Amino acid sequence: MTEQAPKKVDMEKVVSLCRRRGFIFPSSEIYGGLSSCWDYGPLGVELKRNIKDAWWRAMVQERDDMVGLDASIMMHPQTWAASGHLEGFVDPLVECKSCHRRWRSDDLEGDNCPSCGGELTESRLFNLMFKTFMGPVEEEASVVYLRPETAQGIFVNFQNVLNTTRRRLPFGIAQVGKAFRNEITTGNFIFRSREFEQMEIEFFVKPGTDQEWFNYWIEERLNWYVKLGIKRANLKLRQHGKEELAHYARDCYDINYLFPMGWSELEGIANRGDFDLVQHASFSGKSMDYFDDETKEHFIPYIIEPSAGVDRSVLAFLCDAYDEEPDEDEIRVLLHLHPSLAPIKVAVLPLSRREKLAGVAKQIYADLRQCWMVSYDDAQSIGRRYRRQDEIGTPFCVTVDFQSLEDEQVTIRERDTMNQIRVPISELKKILQAKLKGESLFVLPPGGMIWKVEREEGG
Ligand code: ATP
Numbered sequence: 001m002t003e004q005a006p007k008k009v010d011m012e013k014v015v016s017l018c019r020r021r022g023f024i025f026p027s028s029e030i031y032g033g034l035s036s037c038w039d040y041g042p043l044g045v046e047l048k049r050n051i052k053d054a055w056w057r058a059m060v061q062e063r064d065d066m067v068g069l070d071a072s073i074m075m076h077p078q079t080w081a082a083s084g085h086l087e088g089f090v091d092p093l094v095e096c097k098s099c100h101r102r103w104r105s106d107d108l109e110g111d112n113c114p115s116c117g118g119e120l121t122e123s124r125l126f127n128l129m130f131k132t133f134m135g136p137v138e139e140e141a142s143v144v145y146l147r148p149e150t151a152q153g154i155f156v157n158f159q160n161v162l163n164t165t166r167r168r169l170p171f172g173i174a175q176v177g178k179a180f181r182n183e184i185t186t187g188n189f190i191f192r193s194r195e196f197e198q199m200e201i202e203f204f205v206k207p208g209t210d211q212e213w214f215n216y217w218i219e220e221r222l223n224w225y226v227k228l229g230i231k232r233a234n235l236k237l238r239q240h241g242k243e244e245l246a247h248y249a250r251d252c253y254d255i256n257y258l259f260p261m262g263w264s265e266l267e268g269i270a271n272r273g274d275f276d277l278v279q280h281a282s283f284s285g286k287s288m289d290y291f292d293d294e295t296k297e298h299f300i301p302y303i304i305e306p307s308a309g310v311d312r313s314v315l316a317f318l319c320d321a322y323d324e325e326p327d328e329d330e331i332r333v334l335l336h337l338h339p340s341l342a343p344i345k346v347a348v349l350p351l352s353r354r355e356k357l358a359g360v361a362k363q364i365y366a367d368l369r370q371c372w373m374v375s376y377d378d379a380q381s382i383g384r385r386y387r388r389q390d391e392i393g394t395p396f397c398v399t400v401d402f403q404s405l406e407d408e409q410v411t412i413r414e415r416d417t418m419n420q421i422r423v424p425i426s427e428l429k430k431i432l433q434a435k436l437k438g439e440s441l442f443v444l445p446p447g448g449m450i451w452k453v454e455r456e457e458g459g
Contacts, residue, residue: 004233009319011260015189017333018318021392023047023343024190036186036193043392044314046343046373048197051313052176054340055199058224059174066172066201067165071153073178074134074144079152082283083276085129088247089148093126093184104184128181130194146180151305153177154202155276158288169290169301170213172203176310188261190311197310204301206292207274210250213304214271218253221267221306225255225313229338230320234258235266248275257316266316267308274300317341321393335393336416339436342393345372346432349385351401353378360425361400364410368398368429372436390415396432 018024023044027037040048060066080086092105098118105123113120130146133139147153154173161173176199186192205213218237226232240252249270257266277288277300289298321335339345346368350361358378368374375394377385382399389397399411410428412435413420423431 004231006233006258007231008258008260008262009322011189011319014260014315014318014322017322017335017391018044018189023318023392036183037195038190038193038311043343047317047337047341048310048314050341050343051317052197052199052310054228055224055308056174056176058227059172059199059201063172065170066174067161067167069154069157069161069173069175070177071150071157071175073147073180074132075147075152075156077144078283079156079280080129080145082279083152083155084247084279085145085148086127089129090125090127091184092123094120094123096120102184107185126182126184128183130180130182147178148181149179149307150175150177150198150200151202151276151307154200155280155303156284158204158277158280159286162290169292170203170205170209172201174199174201176200188259188264190315191259191261191264193311196312199308199310199313201306202272203304203306204290205304207299207302210271210273210302210304214251214269217304217306218255218269221269221308222255225257225266225316228317228341229336230257230316234320236263238263246270248272257312257319259315260319266312267306269304269306272303272305274302276303277301330387332387332390334390334415337393337395339395339438342395343373344375344389344392344394345396345436347375347377347385347389347394347397349376349382349397349399350378351382351399356405357400357402360404364398364400364425364428368432371429371433386413386418396435398428398432 021043022041025039025041026033027039028034056068060068093102094105094108095102096113096116096118097120099113099116101113101115103114103120108114111120112118129148131143132146133142134144135142154175157173161167177197178195179198180195183192183194186194203213203217222235222237225235234257236256238254238256240249240254245252250273252268252270254265255267255269256263281288281300288300290301291298317337318335321337323334323336325332325334348361348365348368350357361376365374365376377388379385386397393415395415397413399413401411404410404425408425409422410425411420411422412431
């Protein structure tokens with residue numbers, strides 16, 4: 001197989017599709033929107049949930065060395081002193097003296113404002129954590145922070161999980177949840193926002209085995225994206241230089257994706273050594289030791305952290321799936337989403353709204369909805385309806401026609417190939433189940449029927 005060349009898609013096309021079809025809206029749009037905050041619409045919420053579910057399934061459910069956690073967003077303020085965020089989670093900020101726009105000075109290419117060319121102020125350090133107050137009194141003593149990463153909730157629960165699950169090293173704790181960063185500059189759609197979601201693993205290992213596990217997790221995480229359909233050519237690993245390593249990291253690789261604006265970070269995988277547990281032991285006075293009952297040693301585990309962004313994954317999966325195919329006098333826009341990620345798995349399309357046909361179609365719709373997100377569409381021509389489903393990535397359409405009333409069969413039409421097969425209604429669920437799993441061999445129904453495979457002109 002020849003390796004495909006990297007391919008960038010136009011961001012405007014993806015944003016427009018997301019707006020048009022209800023994947024993603026600007027937050028509080030009726031008030032003019034809130035800068036860098038986004039709302040996931042009916043299709044976006046499904047896609048996002050499917051991504052998180054796929055991650056949880058592969059990283060927690062199917063592994064015997066991982067458990068889950070859901071820690072609170074607000075944590076004891078000492079957490080952030082220990083983690084280094086109070087002191088070190090800062091970006092250098094400059095402001096334009098003319099237009100008052102603010103910039104991250106380490107992002108700027110020149111000495112003047114990139115927007116109006118005005119003079120810039122001296123750079124000052126700006127802490128990215130959102131501050132709020134716990135309880136009714138707004139005073140310094142009641143300050144709490146919205147977590148800027150989910151990781152710290154895992155570190156502070158290390159002993160709780162260890163003691164209640166009787167885990168032995170190596171093992172990991174996984175968590176999916178919101179994080180907040182008061183980023184100076186945001187943009188590129190959902191790529192950089194101030195409220196976002198992370199999928200993080202903290203994998204605890206014996207010191208000395210950390211390099212091996214670090215390599216393992218880089219490979220494992222890269223493969224996860226590829227298995228779910230991202231083209232390998234659009235993914236690249238980038239090792240952090242010594243000077244750019246975060247204060248806690250011994251080594252770090254980014255998984256970069258070829259986003260519309262260029263190669264950018266999708267996920268970071270860091271070898272955090274024992275930094276976090278040592279810090280929390282010192283600030284809390286509680287032991288973070290692990291006792292190895294084979295060697296009878298006490299030690300603080302090292303941590304390998306694969307940290308992925310949910311929203312950046314949504315954007316990467318959308319960009320990678322986006323495609324336009326010339327089709328007669330129109331362009332067929334489609335999302336080649338992996339079936340497990342597609343917001344809607346099956347669309348049921350009766351050829352006409354006539355009662356007899358609608359009755360059968362609605363029954364099929366009700367039956368399939370027990371298993372998947374299914375949509376029902378009886379408006380406009382069948383060709384238009386196929387296009388609408390292609391555009392949102394629905395892998396299969398089930399068409400109910402007048403012949404269905406006689407032969408009790410329906411047509412399954414595939415999104416990518418536009419191939420059509422005719423199947424008995426009684427076998428429909430089983431066949432869709434197999435097809436959604438990517439299986440191509442089906443059990444023939446009693447009577448050994450052979451399904452007709454044909455390509456319909458014009459899809
Ligand atoms: P960047 O360099 O792009 O600011 P980072 O290195 O600070 O990212 P990490 O602290 O490693 O990011 O966070 C882990 C993951 O969380 C990132 O790979 C990304 O997917 C996601 N993430 C971080 N910041 C944001 C943000 N502002 N908006 C959306 N996702 C984010």
